[in-house]
Amino acid sequence: MIILWLLFLIVVLWIIQFRYKRRRIYELASTFPSASGPIPLLGVAHRFIGNTESIMSSLRKISYECITQGGTIKGWFGPMLYFMVADPVNTETVLKSCLEKDDILRFVANVLGYGIILAPVPIWKVRRKVMMPALTPKIVDSFFHIFVTQANELAENLEPFCGTGQFGVWPFINRYALQSICETALGVKIKSQNDPNVPFLTALNKVLKLVSERIFQIWLQPDWLYKLFRSKYTEHEKCRRIIMDFLDEIILNKRKDIDANKTFEIKNDGNILENYKNQAFLDLLIYASGGDKGYNDVELREEVLILIIAGADTSAASISNTLLLMGKYPNIQEKVHEELLSVFENSDRPLVKEDLPKLQYLERVIKESLRLFPPGPVIVRKTVRETALPSGHILPAGSGVIISIFGAHRDPKYWGPDVECFDPDRFLPERYNLPYPCCYIPFSNGPRNCVGYQYAMMSMKGALSTILRRYKVIGTPEKGPIPHIKMKYDLTMKAVDDYQIELLQRK
């Protein structure tokens, strides 16, 4: 009995000193409104029980709560304190001053390594400096022919599905995006468009799903507990191995190739563009990091894998969302088609680089699709020190900050009462008049923003113009201007039903 009392006393004392040490956190947290439904010990973690669809549904609901409660709210995740920010003014401060990624992303890093997106700030600074020159508009332009070839192959692969009723278009778009990025990033053709069972692609998709569940479900987080979920753990490890082996082999071959052919000399004259046009990102990263003395094989693997993940899934989700929206809104699709007719003058000539800037309406459609359905609906950062927000609140040191891009894009205070409606013309220069840069941030903002904007736009416009020239998309019509799509969250936000559409051949 005495032992039990002693144990009880120890626990109580431990809780008191734990709370005492964190008193400043509780004091600052108490000044923020809270996400609804917290329960003792778990906080709001129980709202993330379930599959990737219910995780997205919770993120969505909490984003709306955040907007209605002034744009910044708190939520406990067990002992961990998180804030959600959707207000554009506070968001700008967070994106500029909280550059560290939150520890919760370590489960992603277990698989991907600490490439640029996940790297701690000192490593990130070096990685960003090396990556930036590899993604300048001129280098991205030099990949144009790859997008055109891949987009044509995608359109060919869709042909057998014309007039056959609804089918899920996601696997085709996913493979298009992955094959394009693999060719530009690694310089290899993985031929995934013709073979849905390419192990690298299958492993990548499976592991992303597993990791996103693990981020939000705290009982899956400790490694020893995760290992008890035998099937998940085994699948996770198997996929990780397939991805690593695939990339290691490519890097090994690339190094051999460089040694054998002396593909390029390492010159330190900074003239990457002239010397390295038409090289894959992998070559550029080897060169820009200092050749033999630069990135080692693990660092190279981390960087190319991050490029593949960051570039493929996001662009594929955006292309697929846009196709779905075209099916829901035939009038808007017809306007896109009219623009395509005027640019291509009813010919079936291939797309050329000069066509892209002429596709202005298509660009507005893509931007509006990215607003309502941002492929990366949230960004997760952490506060290393106390961070004062323009709203007057202070974020305590050591807390996580979830920037809700989804919420920022759906705030009627800035976007107006029709915020939920699909209206591409809100991006007309004369109408686009937002007061703060962080009202619209599909590619994030600040020093850690997306480096792939040019690349993504080229890939999305290339694929969409090629498909929409050849096919008419038929979808389930919407009753009104507000599009409803059931979404799931597996690191990117995508439709649960694999994007069911029907295609008809255009005359």
Ligand code: HEM
């Ligand atoms: C529609 C397509 C895309 C969207 C919506 C998108 C969105 C984003 C967002 C929101 C971030 C910030 C992530 C964070 O802070 O946690 C980001 C970062 C990044 N994106 Fe993209 N992205 C897209 C396409 C691409 C492409 C095609 C590439 C590469 C070819 C790319 C490469 C990167 C990289 C390397 C970062 C990390 C930057 C850093 O941490 O310094 N993205 N992207």
